[in-house]
Amino acid sequence: MTGIALLGAGIFAREEHLPAIEASPAFTLKAVYSRSQKSAEALAAAAANASSIDVYFDSPSVPGKSLDDLLARADVAAVIIALPILTQPAAVQKALTAGKHVLSEKPVASDLDSANQLLAWYGNLGSAAPIWAVAENFRFITSLNYAAEQVKKIGGSVTTFRLQMNSFVEPENKYFNTEWRKTPSYQGGFLLDGGVHFVAGLRLLLAAAGQKITQLAGFSALLEERLLPVDTIHAVALTQDGKSGSIGISFGTEFKSGLEVEIVTTKGAVTWNPRGVKTVTKGADGKKVEEEKAFEYDSGVKVEVVAFGQAIEAGKADPRQTPIEALRDLEILQRLLESGAGGAVVQKIAV
Template sequence: MTGIALLGAGIFAREEHLPAIEATPALTLKAIYSRSQQSAEALAAASKDPSSVAIYFDSPAVPGKSLDDLLQRADIAAVDIALPILHQPGVVEKAIRAGKHVLSEKPVAGDIAAAQKLIAWYEGLPAEGRPLWGVAENFRYMPTLREAVKRAGEIGGRVTTFRLQMNAFVRSDSKYFNTAWRKTPEYQGGFLLDGGVHFIAGLRFLLAAAGQEITQLAGFSALLDDRLIPVDTIHAVALTQDGRSGTIGISFATEFKSGLEIEIVTTNGAVTWSPTSVKSKTKKAEGSEGEDVEETEFPYNSGVTAEVGAFALAIEAGKVEAIQTPGEALKDLEILQRLLESGAGGAAVQKIGL
């Protein structure tokens, strides 16, 4: 088994990454780090066997308990980083320099420039013996989304249009809103960056099944709820390399409308995805009228355990899956940032493709 440490930030790490690590047979949780002793202890208490998990923290300063001390442990081969967005790049670099394989949380960085800088540094390291680095995007491991991708591939045809629509309302008593670094974000987009990259990743995953990538976009952004600074809503039109247009709508401030759907329509049919269902339409056999419709319901599965399991397999194989590479995560971030830039510029057209 591979010894792994969770470098976590409170609620998110406890509810998602911690059980995912403990449910992956190839990994053994050996240590937990958080910036404060209190949050590190809370994370450890939520583990299956708290007595077997060492705790590390930087506040208060205690000899032998820092992140640097954890990274010096020879029995820990990998780290799973679920820290606040702006703290992650520096910790990713520190862990890789210490010789640890890294699975870091999305987005890959707070903006394109920071992501490019970190990726360039990593790719400049000697390939032989370089630790693996993957970026965790659990949407690509959700069973429902994988089923939708499968159906889109089977249906085939040329894309005619597509749609991403996500509406939610972040309440004042939400545990995520009351996470300090989310409540007063120091990064672009607020919840649109933190949560929005998931939805962009899902859209890109489905479009790729039909051979398409987004190459241009233009949209309007707004702050509908003053609590959710700096912006909480964006509506845009996007074009693929073949000139196929679709729409992207993401809002975290629509109290009386909620839901998440991604739809791909081709000349042969359509696939509509939600986190718990996949619906597909295809033409009936020649000579028949109407459509064949197949709709399947699924229990909710976040995909987090599967993504951690995929990284464990990557360590064994010595290579990260394409859908977990930092370059793939950078493409998600690029589209999200261009949406924000277009919105700030009054629907200024943004080209995609670094």
């Protein structure tokens, strides 16, 4: 099995990545890293084999315990990076330079300029470079992939589409209560941090119908003052065929919640939510036929870690985890934010 290290910060690394690594037949967890000794030790303590995991940190400074020391280990061939958004790109570069395969958390970077610079740097490493994969667990959710299969199955041309996500980030929310999220120094706040998930889901279903978003325009708002800089966006988007649909994402609606993505074609409609897929078509008699399939909740994280391991074995990144896919998610989200800031200024999607 491949020796792997987890570079993590906060609850998400403990609750999602540790179980995923431990469940993967491809990896053996060798070490963990976090900026402070306290958080690194807490991360290691949450692992099933805590006593056999080495702990690394940069504060306080202890000889042999830095991130550079971890990356120098010959028995660690890969790392999963789950660090704050602004610190991830430097960690990705450091790990790849050390010859480690990397699975880094979404978003690929805080903005398009930073992301493009990182992708260009990686491209210059050449074909012998370690694998760099970007984690977007929505592309591995069982129910969402089933929905994509249904979109392909019903066929037809897209007539419209819809992404609607509403939630409310409570003041005591465990993900909110990290300093880098409470006072974000990157665009969009939760709309960037979490919004790329929903964009990825919409893109997956549109791609199943042979479509992609090429233009969009929307309005943004801040409904909850603590969720700076904005927490809500409502937009209209166009595909390359000129078909329009809607995108609504809000983290500040206390009395409305839920997540749905819907694709409507000339042959039927598919509506997805994390626990079910509804397909509507016409039967031979011309009457509408509805089919619903229920699913257990599935975050997709374990499957994406397994896919990373399989990519290392195959020597090639899984297409669902390539940096360019993550860049496309980021571009749509950034253009939504830019359009909202300008009062529904039309934005074109280049990637």
